[in-house]
Amino acid sequence: MGNRAALMSTPTVFVVDDDVSVRESLELLIQSAGWRSETFDSAVPFLSRPHVAVPSCLILDVSLPDLDGLELQKRIADDRVDMPIIFITGYGDVPTTVRAMKAGALEFLTKPFVDDVLLSAIDHAIERSRAAAEFAATVRGLRERYASLTRREREVMALVVSGRLNKQVAAELAISEITVKAHRGKMMRKMRADSLADLVNMAATLSPQMRG
Amino acid sequence: MGNRAALMSTPTVFVVDDDVSVRESLELLIQSAGWRSETFDSAVPFLSRPHVAVPSCLILDVSLPDLDGLELQKRIADDRVDMPIIFITGYGDVPTTVRAMKAGALEFLTKPFVDDVLLSAIDHAIERSRAAAEFAATVRGLRERYASLTRREREVMALVVSGRLNKQVAAELAISEITVKAHRGKMMRKMRADSLADLVNMAATLSPQMRG
DNA sequence: GGGGCCATCATACCTTGGTGTCGGTCCGCG
DNA sequence: CGCGGACCGACACCAAGGTATGATGGCCCC
Numbered sequence: 001m002g003n004r005a006a007l008m009s010t011p012t013v014f015v016v017d018d019d020v021s022v023r024e025s026l027e028l029l030i031q032s033a034g035w036r037s038e039t040f041d042s043a044v045p046f047l048s049r050p051h052v053a054v055p056s057c058l059i060l061d062v063s064l065p066d067l068d069g070l071e072l073q074k075r076i077a078d079d080r081v082d083m084p085i086i087f088i089t090g091y092g093d094v095p096t097t098v099r100a101m102k103a104g105a106l107e108f109l110t111k112p113f114v115d116d117v118l119l120s121a122i123d124h125a126i127e128r129s130r131a132a133a134e135f136a137a138t139v140r141g142l143r144e145r146y147a148s149l150t151r152r153e154r155e156v157m158a159l160v161v162s163g164r165l166n167k168q169v170a171a172e173l174a175i176s177e178i179t180v181k182a183h184r185g186k187m188m189r190k191m192r193a194d195s196l197a198d199l200v201n202m203a204a205t206l207s208p209q210m211r212g
Numbered sequence: 213m214g215n216r217a218a219l220m221s222t223p224t225v226f227v228v229d230d231d232v233s234v235r236e237s238l239e240l241l242i243q244s245a246g247w248r249s250e251t252f253d254s255a256v257p258f259l260s261r262p263h264v265a266v267p268s269c270l271i272l273d274v275s276l277p278d279l280d281g282l283e284l285q286k287r288i289a290d291d292r293v294d295m296p297i298i299f300i301t302g303y304g305d306v307p308t309t310v311r312a313m314k315a316g317a318l319e320f321l322t323k324p325f326v327d328d329v330l331l332s333a334i335d336h337a338i339e340r341s342r343a344a345a346e347f348a349a350t351v352r353g354l355r356e357r358y359a360s361l362t363r364r365e366r367e368v369m370a371l372v373v374s375g376r377l378n379k380q381v382a383a384e385l386a387i388s389e390i391t392v393k394a395h396r397g398k399m400m401r402k403m404r405a406d407s408l409a410d411l412v413n414m415a416a417t418l419s420p421q422m423r424g
Numbered sequence: 425g426g427g428g429c430c431a432t433c434a435t436a437c438c439t440t441g442g443t444g445t446c447g448g449t450c451c452g453c454g
Numbered sequence: 455c456g457c458g459g460a461c462c463g464a465c466a467c468c469a470a471g472g473t474a475t476g477a478t479g480g481c482c483c484c
Binding site for chain 4: 184
């Protein structure tokens with residue numbers, strides 16, 4: 001138990017702001033609060049940085065020399081779902097704030113802000129990042145298993161989770177019931193589902209990917 | 213089919229704003245777009261108005277004489293989940309905007325705004341209201357059925373949706389398997405679930421209420 | 425041509441789920 | 455006190471799920 005904290009990797013707080021004095025003071029604040037920090041003076045270098053495998057968040061200035069903050073937010077929306085964004089800005093207007101929040105920003109702060117407000121926002125962000133990463137990993141695992149199914153197995157799975165009996169599945173696919181059982185068994189093993197309830201929940205989590 | 217539109221009740225747009233000229237112009241705008249409208253000069257009278265049974269939304273001024281807009285939003289958050297809020301304000305500041313959006317506001321507009329922007333916001337709001345009302349009705353139905361279960365039936369349901377076999381349920385509850393079957397059958401009928409898959413989905417929808 | 429994968433089906437066997445009927449105890453309520 | 459409901463359980467019976475073994479044929483690729 002003693003070295004568990006040492007083994008856990010430290011969350012990273014990214015900062016993208018074109019003002020060097022802001023970067024420096026934020027870096028100091030972040031590191032003194034016990035997180036790792038990495039700063040960038042514009043969006044493009046940040047985008048080319050490889051992803052990290054630890055909980056993280058992004059403190060992002062709205063106005064930037066290359067891509068502005070909202071653009072950057074759009075770029076990483078699909079890409080890094082486990083990196084919540086905290087916006088900071090010198091002169092914030094309402095429409096920009098609304099756009100940022102609608103696009104899923106966790107927080108939107110105007111400079112100057114109280115340090116504690118930012119620190120607690122980071123706290124929340126890291127916590128959310130952790131949860132999002134965990135969920136993403138689950139979904140990734142499920143998608144891999146689903147991808148390993150054959151077409152028939154997928155068809156059987158879809159009908160089974162919708163509550164059809166083997167007999168009905170057989171009728172809808174115009175095959176015999178025993179064949180359905182074969183597909184079903186193989187599918188359950190591939191999905192590593194150890195009960196129908198399990199499978200239904202998996203399908204619910206997967207439902208966005210199952211349609212596409 | 214011909215009189216179906218006539219039978220469908222018209223969505224209602226509520227307006228709470230202390231400026232009479234705003235109320236009047238909004239009323240005109242809303243009604244000319246084909247919706248019903250009801251206006252209030254402050255929060256309290258609005259709160260005492262009975263709920264409507266049609267899709268609806270609320271156009272809400274941030275600053276009001278009695279309860280301010282954010283307070284009112286808090287009050288109706290649990291109460292009227294099917295009434296999305298569109299904020300309007302003369303002098304909007306960023307922190308207020310953030311609070312409103314975090315609390316689930318659909319839109320936050322600063323006066324003066326383009327009519328079309330508001331109209332399309334109302335469109336979205338009504339659509340969301342419709343969906344929310346439908347979902348709420350589903351949940352209400354499920355909760356009623358769940359409430360009609362006896363304690364034992366609920367215990368059996370919880371174990372069944374977690375993937376346990378009747379045999380295992382019997383062991384965990386220290387009763388015989390045949391009794392589990394009896395409870396299970398009665399529970400399925402009461403819940404109007406016609407397959408295990410069905411029940412698992414119901415339980416997923418109900419899960420917030422099942423814990424509490 | 426052979427090996428691998430997929431899909432199909434069959435036979436046989438066992439487990440699990442589901443229902444109906446019947447009977448019993450306990451408890452609370454009018 | 456009697457009634458209803460919850461809870462428990464047994465017997466019987468049938469439907470559905472699950473697995474093992476084995477076999478056939480199509481297809482693709484080396």
